[in-house]
Amino acid sequence: MKYDLTATVNRNRVPEVTVQFWLIKLMAVTMGETAADYLAVNLGLGLTATSLMMGAVLIVALVWQFLQRRYVPPVYWIAVVLISIVGTLVTDNLVDNFGVALQSTAIAFTIALIVTFAVWYASERTLSIHSIRTTRREAFYWLAILFTFALGTAVGDLVAEVFALGYLTTGVLFGAIIGAIALAYYGLGMNAILAFWLAYIFTRPLGASFGDLLSQPTEYGGLGFGTIVTSLLFLASIAGLVAHMTIVHKPVDVKFDEPSQI
Template sequence: MPMTTQQALVKVPAVTLGFWLIKVLATTLGETGGDAVSMSMNLGYLVSSAIFLMVFVAAVYWQIRAAEFQATRYWIAIIASTTVGTTIADFCTRSLGIGYAGGSALLLTLLAVSILAWYFTLGRVDVGSVNTPSAETFYWVTIMMSQTLGTALGDWVADTEGLGYLAAAEIFGGLMLLLLALYKFTAVSRTLLFWAAFVLTRPLGAVVGDWLDKPIANGGLDLSRYGASITLISAIVVLLVLLPQRAAVRAH
């Protein structure tokens, strides 16, 4: 179906089941990809964060420059946001020495500041309002903050609380199902539910990514981070082909 003029002005995808499936895979890729650079290549969290931040800024600039929604540009920017989120979260929680609880609190504060600044500047923070360069800028800053917070939350639950990766994945998966029930059966703000789900998919992907590549002694499968990352990229490409993304409808 041809894209309408209203849809073309919104350069982020409609929120569908396909969107969430690809988002979880992208966040898992962010974990394995981020760890591959910071740990496997032994570059450290600070250098890796600087590298991924430059990639993220370039990807967002490329996305904002587009005249209309393009799925490839969008998901490249999402993957860039989740890899930089991985290394920044690890830097905050490990290198700064404030721990997962302190890191999560700091990142939650930054996410709240981002959303509030967006709201008070433009008046709304829903996906359908992302149709100007200013809204896109706020959107992508908020995306990066949510990805970073999600990484810290995933590590906090899986490692600090000693639950392990699979148990942590069950917890975050259960919370996603709770949000789905709230969406289906209540009148809770759809915007609030979207951002809550967006944050929660990140720790879900983070713990799954850790489960794939962490040592068996630590509860992981000890798979190659490079191999896991390539597999996840392939899966994302397949889903983008099988489940084409369409632009969100412009908010009025």
């Protein structure tokens, strides 16, 4: 590909996949689980009011993110935390308010995610997160992220509650699945894009399981720290890591002749 020095600068709008990326993502999904429970249950707002409120906040955060047209750590990770909360609430509403079984919910979000990836690939010919340089690609990216959170919530609750494995066993199970994905990628040459999205999906039930383990009362199989303490603990950890990433992050400008074909 030829580079045109007069072309428009296009920066990737999402972060590189690093150890810090996975740490913050795991803590974000854990906080999404506990924060959703805190707002809906502990504060007594209820699922409907909490969902409407957090949905509105998420829309504002995503508009802010889209306006950046590049990766800005605080803006991006605020959107991730909020979409984690909303993804949890979407599944909880379907199950608790509308009586949809967790099995059906998991299947529905699996189909929704597959359709999103299919349309994304048909439109852009790639699912790589290393080339999220246009508004259309970023829209596909955030829609996929929302469905991964909703799907992960449904699968995590299905295994922990319906299959009665408990929070700790469920967390260990999904941790082992992620370990197997890492082994397949590093040792067996698994496709990088497939490995990334599978790991992204399964970190949601992993984080949610350990979030429930920490926050739920002991009589329900948890450690009894409560949703407030657990949420604040992970929020502080996320804030610290994002602050560090903001300080060290230096965006790289890359010029392309046709940004839509990257």
